[in-house]
Amino acid sequence: MPNSTGSRLVSYASVALTTLLLRCSGFTMTAAPKGPPTSASRGDFLKSAAIGILGAGVGISAASVAVGRPVLESAEAAADPLVETYWGNGCFWHVQREMIRAEQAILGRSTDELTSYAGYGGAKKNFQGDKLCYHNMRGIGDYGKAGAAEVVSVTIPSSKLPEFSKAYFDMFVKYDNGAGRIFMDRRDPQDRGGEYRSLLGVPGGLSGPMADPIKQEAAARGLALREGNGGDPDTLMRNTVFVMDTATFPFFKGEIYHQFHNDMSEDYGRKYNNLRKQYAEEGTMQETGCPEKFM
Numbered sequence: 001m002p003n004s005t006g007s008r009l010v011s012y013a014s015v016a017l018t019t020l021l022l023r024c025s026g027f028t029m030t031a032a033p034k035g036p037p038t039s040a041s042r043g044d045f046l047k048s049a050a051i052g053i054l055g056a057g058v059g060i061s062a063a064s065v066a067v068g069r070p071v072l073e074s075a076e077a078a079a080d081p082l083v084e085t086y087w088g089n090g091c092f093w094h095v096q097r098e099m100i101r102a103e104q105a106i107l108g109r110s111t112d113e114l115t116s117y118a119g120y121g122g123a124k125k126n127f128q129g130d131k132l133c134y135h136n137m138r139g140i141g142d143y144g145k146a147g148a149a150e151v152v153s154v155t156i157p158s159s160k161l162p163e164f165s166k167a168y169f170d171m172f173v174k175y176d177n178g179a180g181r182i183f184m185d186r187r188d189p190q191d192r193g194g195e196y197r198s199l200l201g202v203p204g205g206l207s208g209p210m211a212d213p214i215k216q217e218a219a220a221r222g223l224a225l226r227e228g229n230g231g232d233p234d235t236l237m238r239n240t241v242f243v244m245d246t247a248t249f250p251f252f253k254g255e256i257y258h259q260f261h262n263d264m265s266e267d268y269g270r271k272y273n274n275l276r277k278q279y280a281e282e283g284t285m286q287e288t289g290c291p292e293k294f295m
Contacts (some may be wrong), residue, residue, distance in 0.1 A: 004039035010170040060294040080157040083210070084167065086201040086244075086251045087168045090186030092118040094263040095152045095171065097272070102167035111275060115155040118261075119254035122199050122244050123148040124231035133290030141290060143252075144195050147231025151199065153251040161202070162213035162266055168200060175237075183239050184221050188264065197235045197242065199228055205245030255290050256280070 089095055099116040103109045120132040124147035133141035143150075156164055172184040186198060202210045206227045218225050218241060226232075228242035230249055235241065246258050260275045262268050 004043055028219070040219075062195075080159045082155050082245060083158050083161075084153060084155050084251065086119075086121045086151040086153040086246070087163070087164075087166065088121065088149045088199045089168065089171050090150070090188040090196050090198075091191055091263070092150035092152050092254070092258065093261045094187065094266070096259070096261075097263065097268055098167065098171055099152050099154050099164075099203075102164055103154065105158075106163045106167070107156070111278070114275075115153070116182065117153050117253050118258045119151060119153055120146075120148040120252045121151040121153075121201050122228055122230055122232065122242065122249050123252075125229070125248070127230070131289050132254075134255055134258065136291040138291055145192070147194065148252070149195050149197050149199055149232075151201070151251065153253065158210065161210050162216075165213045165217045167219055169223070172198075172221060172223070183222055183237055185236060186238075189236055192234060192236060194232060194234050197232060198240065199232065199235075199242040199244055201244040201246040201249060201251065203246055205248075206243040208245065244269070253288065255288060255292055257292055 087099060089094060094118050096118045100114055103114055103116055109115075120143040123132060123143070127146045127148075129141055129146065131141045132143040132146055135142055135144060139145075154164065170186065173187045175183050175185055177183070186196065188196070200214065202208060202214065204210060206214075206225060215225060222239060224238075224240050225243050226240055228244040228249065230244075232242045256276060259279075260268075260273055262273065
């Protein structure tokens with residue numbers, strides 16, 4: 001299975017030019033917004049941050065990947081095998097933070113045992129590359145062109161899927177379009193396109209042995225589940241989540257600069273951001289072959 005991962009040692013400005021490829025249109029979100037929200041997208045934010053800074057060469061010179069830290073297995077764990085799952089619901093910055101919180105709350109994992117990494121999943125079936133990368137000026141492994149979406153991978157005991165499914169679906173926000181239609185969607189609808197669609201990946205997909213708790217959580221929120229075919233369209237305002245079979249649609253770990261990153265609307269604090277440095281210094285980062293800056 002292809003691998004890639006990272007942490008963000010690059011400033012907003014160094015990534016800004018890469019986001020020029022994004023097509024974003026805006027709307028702001030509140031806890032219970034009326035009508036389509038409006039505000040600057042992540043792409044607009046990054047582009048504005050780059051003014052006067054382009055060419056400064058800020059960033060990491062080599063792409064890297066954070067290898068998942070070992071989670072100690074016991075006899076009990078042998079009967080409850082670990083499985084790799086992934087979850088996407090808009091920008092992966094905030095999804096990673098929420099899944100890390102879930103790891104800590106549900107599994108009691110410390111910062112040395114985290115397995116939540118931002119990356120990409122759900123690429124087209126005919127994708128043959130060995131890596132997926134964020135938009136970059138060199139056009140290397142562009143995840144958008146490959147039909148992939150931003151997701152976060154988490155390795156969990158199979159018995160804990162119900163709890164992680166709940167943590168995932170709890171991220172959805174209830175919207176009112178102002179015309180009496182209520183729908184559940186991602187918290188950052190200003191980022192539009194298939195790259196930000198709602199999807200998740202588990203072994204076997206929608207027809208596999210792990211699908212039941214996912215179906216229950218989705219039904220409780222009025223969300224429809226659809227089998228993902230790879231390269232699927234945006235789910236914005238469609239009350240839909242695509243479910244991928246991880247055997248067919250694997251996870252590709254993302255670049256360093258996307259890991260442990262603040263969200264557009266929330267600063268997670270230096271302790272959280274510094275996890276990327278900790279992981280790098282411990283040698284758990286490996287090159288992905290993806291650019292770690294806009295060039």
